[in-house]
């Protein structure tokens with residue numbers, strides 16, 4: 723598998739590239755630093771808990787198509803359910819408010835994780851991954867994580883979806899192992915992504931193909947950090 727295909731989420735999670743961490747597949751190259759971060763947070767009273775890691779192309783495509791067909795709820799920027807727009811381009815941008823472009827999700831890399839503090843979760847609580855949780859039950863966890871990142875003590879992990887960078891909503895819970903993801907993203911090919919869309923049954927296909935350059939400028943390249 724070449725690095726360009728890695729970017730599109732075409733790796734088999736069962737391959738030797740991945741390790742299973744509590745039911746989530748992560749690229750084995752980040753495991754050592756992940757363990758170090760886990761131990762450091764544990765020392766400081768937190769429990770790093772994964773909520774998502776590797777997601778392949780098919781999974782992201784399924785989310786995309788189900789949102790377009792109304793099988794999955796479409797949410798506006800404030801997080802409220804909204805009607806499916808009739809216009810294909812409007813529908814595409816509505817999905818993009820909360821879902822990544824299939825083939826260009828950072829979760830395809832296996833280096834990016836959605837995390838919370840397991841210790842702060844009330845018994846039986848189902849994590850939603852919302853800004854409200856970050857400012858509520860996970861506030862001190864995220865403050866501490868910010869200190870580690872700012873102080874260069876986070877073993878290569880950093881936040882990616884922060885305010886002022888591209889058009890994706892900020893996601894405090896999403897962290898990436900930058901040294902490994904950079905290595906893969908150097909080989910990302912927008913033309914390769916175009917070819918995949920052309921031969922895939924993907925909702926809003928013509929809007930995606932017509933707007934691919936501007937989509938990349940707003941939703942893909944700002945997060946190649």
Ligand SMILES: [Zn+2]
Pocket residue numbers: 774829835836893895896
């Ligand atoms: Zn994420």
